Amino acid sequence: MVSPEMERIKRARRIILDIIENKGREYLYDLTGMGGGFNLKKRDMDILDTYIGPAIFSERLNKVGLQHLGGDPEAHRAVGFNRTTSAILSTLMALSKDIEEVVHYLPRRPSHPSIPRSCKLLDLPYFESDKIEEVVKRIDGSTLTVVTGATMDHRVIDLEHLKKILSRCRERNSISLVDDASGARLRLLYNQPPALKLGANLVVTSTDKLMDGPRAGLLAGDRNLVDTIYEEGLKYGLEAQAPMLAGMVNALENFSLQKLREAFERARRIDLTPLISLGIEVERRPTGFALTSLSEEESVELALKLLERYGIITIPAVGMPGASKTLRIDLCSKDAYRVSDQYIINALIESYRELKFQ
Numbered sequence: 001m002v003s004p005e006m007e008r009i010k011r012a013r014r015i016i017l018d019i020i021e022n023k024g025r026e027y028l029y030d031l032t033g034m035g036g037g038f039n040l041k042k043r044d045m046d047i048l049d050t051y052i053g054p055a056i057f058s059e060r061l062n063k064v065g066l067q068h069l070g071g072d073p074e075a076h077r078a079v080g081f082n083r084t085t086s087a088i089l090s091t092l093m094a095l096s097k098d099i100e101e102v103v104h105y106l107p108r109r110p111s112h113p114s115i116p117r118s119c120k121l122l123d124l125p126y127f128e129s130d131k132i133e134e135v136v137k138r139i140d141g142s143t144l145t146v147v148t149g150a151t152m153d154h155r156v157i158d159l160e161h162l163k164k165i166l167s168r169c170r171e172r173n174s175i176s177l178v179d180d181a182s183g184a185r186l187r188l189l190y191n192q193p194p195a196l197k198l199g200a201n202l203v204v205t206s207t208d209k210l211m212d213g214p215r216a217g218l219l220a221g222d223r224n225l226v227d228t229i230y231e232e233g234l235k236y237g238l239e240a241q242a243p244m245l246a247g248m249v250n251a252l253e254n255f256s257l258q259k260l261r262e263a264f265e266r267a268r269r270i271d272l273t274p275l276i277s278l279g280i281e282v283e284r285r286p287t288g289f290a291l292t293s294l295s296e297e298e299s300v301e302l303a304l305k306l307l308e309r310y311g312i313i314t315i316p317a318v319g320m321p322g323a324s325k326t327l328r329i330d331l332c333s334k335d336a337y338r339v340s341d342q343y344i345i346n347a348l349i350e351s352y353r354e355l356k357f358q
Contacts, residue, residue, distance in 0.1 A: 005321040008300060012317040015308050023311075029339045030313040033154075033182070033287065033330030036208030036215050037251060044246045053242020061218070061245055064252040069184060069203055069220045070194025077226040080240030080248050081233055084181050084206040084217035085114035090233035091177060091202065091219070092118045092144070099144045099175075104128035105135040105165055106148035107155040113322035115146060115179065132161050139165070141173040149183020149195065152324040154285040156183065159192050166199050175225070177202040182209040186286050188257060189264050201225060210260060210287065210332050213251025216244050263287040263332035270331070270341045274349055288330040291348075296325040302351055303327055309354075310347035312339075 065078030081087040119126035178195035184205035202221035207213030281293035303317035
């Protein structure tokens with residue numbers, strides 16, 4: 001039997017296909033913050049072979065990846081996986097024999113499902129909390145300590161909390177992994193240093209979140225540790241292949257913090273009063289805003305209506321199973337520059353009224 005999650009994804013994809021075929025790509029506005037991209041240069045095309053490509057692009061990725069994540073070329077290494085989830089799973093597989101528990105701190109629960117699901121797959125005890133003292137007291141030499149830099153709904157970690165956990169990890173010889181999927185860039189907006197500069201052993205980020213790269217995972221950290229994890233990923237085909245590596249390199253080379261800052265400023269300026277007047281609870285997020293008073297079912301229905309009537313793509317409509325159902329508009333997306341604030345607000349209001357949530 002097909003699950004409701006799969007039915008939702010199939011429905012959203014049918015709507016997107018219909019818009020593409022009958023109107024064109026210009027009538028779709030991906031405002032997920034994860035629109036990504038797959039920019040390849042002409043010179044890349046002749047070296048995408050199965051073995052030649054990785055030999056070339058892995059070295060380029062190591063260089064630009066460490067620059068992006070604040071790594072030291074002498075001490076650190078950066079590698080590519082086909083998803084952030086793949087990097088996390090590979091890490092847990094590589095370390096599973098050396099740890100007794102995964103301890104996870106995040107600014108607000110729940111975590112991204114990739115971490116608890118990977119632990120369940122490997123039968124590893126897992127503990128998560130958004131209360132820092134609960135996490136700190138569990139950290140010891142037998143734990144892998146995971147820290148989320150920014151949640152699925154873009155709640156950014158307090159820098160002092162991040163420093164405290166990483167310091168505790170060093171004191172107790174616990175390997176630290178910062179899940180900075182979007183946080184590697186969001187935290188820059190709050191003048192937070194990269195996790196590797198703060199002493200994290202490992203950091204992973206997604207090259208399609210808040211940047212124009214493919215949906216892939218960039219893992220960086222202590223050289224020997226990263227090599228061990230990458231080898232484990234290679235055994236199961238979890239590594240990024242040549243075309244994806246090329247796309248990651250180009251995206252990292254082209255990343256612009258200025259564009260992110262522009263979205264940050266636009267998010268602060270956008271007038272949310274019309275939504276609040278309807279009784280919708282709205283919260284500003286670093287590069288957009290979120291509707292927080294809707295149930296999961298209402299968020300999904302509203303997201304699908306936005307997609308069908310206005311071509312606006314959001315996570316509750318298209319996200320993978322287990323992704324957050326909070327309806328969030330992200331203004332750093334490529335398509336956000338093609339659509340006005342008024343169009344977005346009007347689309348939300350009309351869709352909300354049509355569904356009679358009031």
